[in-house]
Amino acid sequence: MTEDTTGVPFQPGSQWYDHEAGPLVRPYAMTGGRTQPGPSGVRFDLIALVTLDTGAPNADDDTSLGPEHRALIELCRRETQSVAELAAGADLPVGVVRVLLGDLLESGCVTVSRPVPPAQLPDERILREVIKGLRAL
16 A cells, blocks of 8 residues: 555555555646636647746745646747647646746746747748849848
C-alpha cells in the first residue's frame, strides 16, 4: 500500500488506485477545481509560445507552486515551447496546462507570445509584388 502526499494510504481497489497505473490524481485536483486560466481570462492557444522569464524572481523558491507548475517551468527552462508541447512533455491534459500556465503568467514566471491571427498576415499578392520589385533592382 502506498501513500499520497498528505500521508493518506491508497488502497488497491479504491477509486484513487489503478492496478496498472498506480495512484491517480484527477486533473481538477491539480488545478484546485479551476477550469479557466486565472482571473484575467487569458486564453492560451495550442500554438502560443511559452518562455521562462529570466528576469523573474527565482521560481524554484516559490512555495505556492505545485509539482505540476515546477514541471512546466523545467520544460520551459530548456527551450521555448508551445502550449501543446508543454502538455505532451508534462503528460497532462491541455486544459490543466492552460490553468497552470495562467498561474505562472500571473506570478511572472513565464511570458507568452501569442500567434499572429491570419487576418493580420500580409497578403500573398503584396509579397509577390515585393519580390518582383527586389528582383528588378
